[in-house]
Amino acid sequence: MKVAFVGGGAFRLVGILREALSYPGLFADGEIRLFDLNVPRAHAVAQMVAKTPEYTAVKCRITCPTRLEAALEGVDMVGVILMGGSYRTYRLADKISYEHGFLSSDNVSPNGAMLGLKTGATLLNIASQMEHYCPKAWLVDFANPIAVLSGMINNHTKIQAFGICAGFTNHEWDLARIFGKDEQGDGFAVETAGINHLSFILKGTYQGRDLFAALNKRLKTKWKMCPMDSFRGRMVNERIARGVIEVVRFYRELGVLIFSTEGDGMEHMNYEHCVQRQRHGAKAPGPAQMNAELKKFTQARAAAQKHFENLLDKDLDLKFWNTAAKKPGVEWAAKSKRSAFVEMMRGRAGQTVPVVTSTLNMGAVEGFTDRTVLEYSQIIENSRVRPASHYQVPAIMHGLLAGIANHQTMLGDAMATEDPKLLAQALLAYPIRQFSPAARSLFKQLLQLNRDEIQPKLRRAVEYL
Secondary structure, eight states: OEEEEETTTOTTHHHHHHHHHTSTTTTTTOEEEEEOSSHHHHHHHHHHHHHSHHHHHHOOEEEOOSSHHHHHTTOSEEEEOOOOSOHHHHHHHHHHHHHTTOOOOSSSSHHHHHHHHHHHHHHHHHHHHHHHHOTTOEEEEOSSSHHHHHHHHHHHSSSEEEEOOGGGGHHHHHHHHHTTOSSOOSSEEEEEEEETTEEEEEEEEETTEEHHHHHHHHHHSOOOOOOOOGGGOHHHHHHHHHHHHHHHHHHHHHOOOBSOOOHHHHGGGSHHHHHHHHHHHSOOOOHHHHHHHHHHHHHHHHHHHHHHHHHTTSOOOHHHHHHGGGSTTOGGGSOOSSOHHHHHHHHHTTOOEEEEEEEEOTTSBTTSOTTSEEEEEEEEETTEEEESSOBOOOHHHHHHHHHHHHHHHHHHHHHHHTOHHHHHHHHHTSSSSTTOHHHHHHHHHHHHHTGGGSOGGGGGGGGGO
């Protein structure tokens, strides 16, 4: 198998590739290509992967092409793992969003829409190059907002695209915690449908039993959050616990079981309260604070890269690799467990694999058009992807999900066609305070802030707001 990663200098690839290389035969006589505009960083990741115990046992090729077309030539799958635009505009957009009473994030939010606009041209270029150099390859996108970008590629190019999320296995942690253990549980098999960061478990089993029957039995008693492992730190554990407690609350009150506790999706079910919490807990910086934050961010990245590169000269034993998950600063070295990237690689190689991705509906979920981008359970068999079943999202959530899914699909259409009027309509389709003066003002300001980082034709969208 041959796989190319665009954004191949991402440290997290070390853990992902450790898992991939551990599957017998997956990369036998194969190749991993790491392409990154920061060429030395890609070489550093390649060197680190070569030091892993899994690579030592397989010995496939790892290369770092300096041209995109060389990275794509003849591969079976292209993974995209990058963030578009500048950190500065992303953080300043937080302030604008809070001031107008809206959530801010890199995915399901007005700021997430801007991130899509800043990343869209890059993804379209990759897909265009793939049509020439690897037309049958899958594009597997990890860059947020994954639904917007995968919908755009599927609806406007010949390339088959899937948006994947690190939250693919969140439910294995969240449900295990509800049942009393702070660990990634192995006994769960679920099917889900919705949108990325706001999907719902519709059916499932736990240790061979019906999941919902087991969950109802567990929650009949006076349930409380399980003890948390201290290695993560207090603030991280508090955030995790808050998410699990919300999963339980929404299940009890609304009868819906959230698939992945990614904050910005779930926060749409408690919007005003979460906006107030963001305003209080994450005050956006003024000019002086912004400069200081940018300096700190740059220094932190440089320090992390230096630490990473220093490890390249050390003899890293099995103890280092086996304990990395609980060591601050080297979490990237921990072997992933059921990474969505790895599951897609296994499926592309011909194995039968259940996955959850964001892609076109194509009749999988009732009440949505075929070209609407949604997240739902799929099965990969013989390198072909099909819905795992036919789904109907919870009635109480259908309106919200339909609004966000249409907004995200329209954003992809606007970027692919470079239509500023359609972009304005796509932004106003975001189903929170829809068509309000506050929404119009917010999107105007966000477009002005990000104008130098989006396609020139789309800048005219402000004229239609």
